[in-house]
Amino acid sequence: MEFTLSGDAALTKDRGLVVFKKVEDAIIAEKVLKEANYQVRLVAPPPTFRMGCDLAVEINLVEQLSVERLFSEKGVNYLKVTPLKGGGELLDIVKVTNFKEATMVKAGNMKLTFDDTTGIILNVSGGGCPDIPYLSVSLIGRKLTEAPRPRENGFTLCAMMLDRAFVECLELWRKRAS
C-alpha cells in the first residue's frame, strides 16, 4: 500500500481518484480492480480531495467508465471519481445540429447522428480512444430505441461522451415521437 501521490506533475495528469466514505470500501475497491487487471493503487489523497475517509484509489482516469461499471457489478460503494488535475467536472454541454432529415448531437469530442424519420443511427464521429471504432460499428444502422447504450460496452472517457450524445439523441427522438 502506498500513501503518497505521484510526485511528478506530468505523471499525475492522467490519473483520477476514486474517493470513499469508509476505509474498508477503498480496500475492497482496490482488490476488485486489481483482480480485473487494472493498474491502480491505494493512496492518501490531498485534503482538498477528501470527502469521506482518508484513503482513495488512484486509477487511469481514461478508464473511469469501465471502473464505475465494475464497481456497479461487484457492489463496491464509492462516493465519486475525480481527476487529480483540472476542474473535476465532466463536460455536460451538448450541442444539436439539424441537417436535412437528420439530427447530430455533439457531446464533448463525440458526435452521433440519427435519421429524423426512422430514429436509425446514421453515423458516429469524433473521439480518439480505442473503443470508439468498436462502438460505432455496434450502433450504426440500429434504431436508437434498440441500440445498446455506449456505457454498457465502452471503457473510456470517449465512450462516456458518446453515451451523453446517445442519451440526448434518444430524448430528442422520444419527444418528437410523442
Place this chain on the structure above:
Amino acid sequence: MMLICGTVPIENLPLTLGEAKFEGESLSVNNFKIPCTQGTTAMTGAAFSVTDYLKLDPPQVLIVGDTGRGKGSNSLYEYLIQRLGVLLPDVLVLHYCLPNIALMRSLCESIRRSSKRPIMVADAGSMYGAKAAGLATEFDIFTPDPCEMGFLADPDASHPAYINKHLFEANANEGKVPELVATAYQLKSAPKLLLVKGAVDYIAREGKVIDTVSEPDIPELEAIGGTGDTITGMVSAFVYAGMKLHEAAKICATANRMAGKLAQAEVATKVWQLITQFPVVFEQMKIRG
C-alpha cells in the same frame, strides 16, 4: 518508410506489422482483411490513396486489436519502444490508442536515442497521450478538431471529456480557434504544425494561424466518422513524399472537402466511399510527385 501505428476494433487481432492496401470497404494487412471504418483503418486507407497515386511504397502499419481495455494499445507501444531503433521510419504516425503517459514518455525517449528522428504525427488517443505527458513539442503535426483544440489549450485536462467548460464553449465559435492555438503553443501543448479540422480548417505554425481552408463547404462531413482520420492519413503521406508540412496540410484539407463534394456526401455516407474519391481529387488538383 512510413509507419502508421494504431488499434483496430477486432479484439483478438494480434500485433501485426505489414504492408497496407486499401481495397474499398476493407483494408488488407498481411493475411487480414479489416473493415475500413472510422479510426486507424480510415487513416491508413487515405494514406494508401496518396502513396498509390504518387507511386510510392505503400504505408507500413503496426496494428493490434483493442476494443477499449488498452491491452492492445500497451503492447503496441511496448513493441515500438523496443523496435523503433531497428525500424527507423521516416514518418511515424500514432493514432487510436488508449492514452498512457508513462508509455508515451518511454517512446519519446526511445526516439531520442534512435539514430534517425522520424517526422512525428499524432492524432486521436495518441495525441491525447502526448499532450497529457507534456511531450507535444516533440511532434511535428497534430490534427485536432475544435473541441480537441480546446483540450490542447487547457493546461490541466488529460482528456477532452474533462476540458474547462469555457474552452468547449469557445470552440462552438470556431472563430476562437486562433486564440486556442496561441494558448496551446504558449503552454507547450502544441507541435510544430497544427491542422485544426472544422467548418473552417485552420493551419497554424508556431502558435500562429498561417492559412485557412473553407471551400468547398460540405457540412455533412462533420457527421461522418473517419473524415478527420482521412486528413491525418493524407497529410502524413504527402509529408512522407517530401512535401512541406503546411503545404501538405492545405492540400489535404481541400482534398477532403472535394472528395465530399464528389461523393455527394450525406450524413450516412461511409468514410471508405470518400477515400475512393481521392485519386480523382488529386488528379483534379493536378498533384504531381
